Amino acid sequence: MQLEKSILVNSHFQLQWEEQQNCYVLLYPEGMVQLSQSAGEIMNLCDGKHTINSIVKELEDKFDMKGLEGDVVEFVDDAIERKWLLNNE
């Protein structure tokens, strides 16, 4: 995982905040994943501009926490594996 690479949500999926469900959801053909708060916050920053480093920094500032890099990298790796996220080539 290159921390300076930017990533984005796979355009075949659709990420959005759902008021009724009080969480971010990821929609795909005939299905939906309700994302945990941390997964939703990370994916919401995967806009093709943010790098892993800048996502980590932004979330650490937002939630006043340190040492989130490991969790973010682990989630992004897993989400790329699932094709939810893509490297921005």
Add this chain to the structure above:
Amino acid sequence: MNNEIKPPLWLLLELTHKCPLECSYCYNQLDFASTKDSLTKEDWFKVMEEARAMGAVQLGISGGEPLLHKDLVEIIQKANDLKFYTNLITSGVGADISILQKLKDAGLKTIQLGIQSHNETTTTLITNNKNAYKDKIAFAKEAKRLGIQLIVNSCITRQNIGEIGDIIEFAESLNANYLEVANIQYYGWALENIDALLPTQEQLDEAKRVTDHYRDKRPDMKVFFVVPDYFATRPKACMNGWGSTFLTINPDGLALPCNTANTLPLEFPNVKDFTIKEIWNESHAFNYFRGDKWMNPTCSACPEKEKDFGGCRCQAFALTQDMHEADPVCDKSLHHEVVTEIVKKSLNSFDAKPLYRNRVNSLKFVK
């Protein structure tokens, strides 16, 4: 059972029941010719707005053939603006190929394309439309060229079950993202034609084996295999439970808990008379099979009732003439022999000719 009413998640719009294809396995009602296309564009917009406000996120656009509807592009655009995840369920036949660019620009996410065969002769035989094969291939290629996600849906019957390996390879050659090998369910035209369509248990086992073989080799195309319930001993959890997840609106404006629910002796509300919220939460028809109070003793005493909700109401009614019965595919049903008899009769019908699904044939069923 929990009787709290959860909002619908999935909205299916059947824009029209007109279709350029005449597939004899269609689940549409036999008398579809009497269903009018009576909703305006604004009616469809209102339905989508109200369902979305309740929390619906998935939108299927179907029919009949939705490409025949003049407001299709605007309806997709509206759905996308409302943040539905949009899925066009289509034969790929019935509109100029240039419509795909317009649909893409309107935000369409996914196309679910029906493919009957890798072979032109089989496709023509099943669809009774000699342009179908060429039109479908052109449609699939243009969709992929534009970067639209493609699901190939292949309805499987006795007419094409021997070709599953070829169909999988064909779907792959079209660069499908997903393939659904959908052994058909027997409703509407399919039930009328079952003697010509039902495969044998051996054919199904072989089809499953071939599908599994290909599935392991094809990591880039997800393959789903839908098993027909006539060979099962437990019913499917139809529509994830009546009035729990799915809402269908038919061309006439009828709101239905599933695509075929208006075959039941219930009065369904029309979106021209009520809001989606009223229909979903308050209507007699949508509440009728919620929970377990409606169940007969076979189901109400069954430990699996929260898993399959007694199965499909339309199937129970079509095969036992009582919509409160257990779905007779269940081997606990007192009417299970109805299914085994239909299977036996069908498999002994070697010369049955299917009735094509078209307007002329449909008019014979209009009362």
